Amino acid sequence: MTQRFELIRDADLQRLNSFGVAARARALARADTRDGLVAALDFAASQGLRVEVLGGGSNVLIVNDLDALVLQPQLRGIEWLRQGADGRIRVRAAAGENWHAFVGATLAQGACGLENLALIPGNVGAAPIQNIGAYGVELERFVAAVEAYDRVERRFVRIEAADCGFSYRDSRFKHDGERHLIVAVEFALSASPQLLLDYAGVREELRSLGIANPAPVDVYRAVSAIRQRKLPDPARLGNAGSFFKNPLLPADQALRLKIGHPGLPVYPAAAGLSKLAAGWLIEHCGWKGYRDGDAAVHQQHALVLVNHGHASGRQILALAQRIQADVQARFGVELEIEPRVLRSPVLQ
Template identity: 50%
Template structure:
């Protein structure tokens, strides 16, 4: 069938980086975004639940999915040069890390701190992915999506995307938008962000005193590789917990009670707390229950040591959430989407 393929009772074990053995009632693989309205009009698709899937690097299945999983396999990168800024339209199915590396090879700046994040380009605005002091929202000009409510293609500018910390309109209105392409505005030169999580120290270790974007990217790759387990080696979805935001009074009280607390005061008066520090201080780093575990390399990472089920992984995550509440009075929220829970 041109443009897309339909598979019944499809295994999803190789389509999520936590390697949970879940199944989908119907799997639709789409290679041409223009065929999306036709696909969505199939009775089996139209009448059931719909889940859009990139590389499955930001979700946890706690059971089978009784509906259609839509896997975006679209490809394409189109560049328009506007002085020193490149406006780049990228198909949702392109791999994020491949795109970042391509931009660096072309001499564009901005995305270097976001290298080695798993997933697709289409997933990036949904989560407003961020790492090492950079959020992707800063470089997104617009997002093209199929609006399932209106039954039309919609182009949302940056303001309409309503980006927040690991948040966007796409996340707040789940099921409404299917991202088909993202348009970036990337400069040739950009002020490098070096003051986060050891980047300057890593550059010094590399012997780089006048860094370019590709040097920063290399430093981030070194840091991520040392700290985070590789999904190709052990099942994981990267950082499983968000850094919690608390009001200033709460942040100050926690710092008085725990002087070693890692936290960053924000411009809006709130404090961002290190979820990794909270989890490690609560004694969960390296914990293993059966094949479900918390990485001994980074306390933010929930790992599947082999054959952990979705419910087993979620039970351990809930244990961590409850333990941090009991010790610090702070509730952690999962960063990935948890499919199958209320």
């Protein structure tokens, strides 16, 4: 029988997480077929091992060695489907495809919509988990359905976008106890560009590139250029992007805060809520640029925690918890950690 998944025992996870923290897992399994994924899950069950799913590792904080089987879905493939009745272009991407490369591939085929989400690290399979978003666009706008292996019912399922529970940096997949292992995402993209340029310097970047009538691919390039300039490259400075979500508050509570702190950025959000800029709250508690050993808050981005080299996941988490307590004490606002915190209870 050919091996259906690759298995590495006592696996080193340091290069598999963008924080670059040192950690090991009892085992690491990689599978590039649906059968292989199921076989790896069965193997974990036969060994009594918990399973942790890992994509590109750019939105996790590993706190200690994992007494688990870490499973990396490596399914590849981009499939162009027949146009939907709504006239939108349908394309299915397998979970192991690199997100940024996939965005580039859609634009090369004249399918528009994902350009503002350029250069977000990670894989297609993780994109629905926190409904990735950037530069005024959230993934949910372009998802038709998610295909996943349901670990409870032990079968592959198709979940329509309306049933994915998408909201700001959130989806049902974040709350279903790892029930769904995503194997592919089907997108509904547009044949005609509807550019969103009024966000965080995109228009200015296009102007500086001398582009007066941008095409989606120009927006993709502009967003990539801004991100490369502004965000720390995990290959050089370990990080997981924004470490905290922007808090959502009832509008009246946000207004009271704004009256007390006129500089606080407050944006209208869905369901009568207001969104506060977490970075502003952290900066105004004095944390920007703070460093404790190798665990630190980025010099330019109060929202980004970084690893200067040898910080452990535990040290980064401890720093995050101090920031949370401080923001709570000063502003009465609870900050929620954005990356998934991975840890083994027995080893704590």
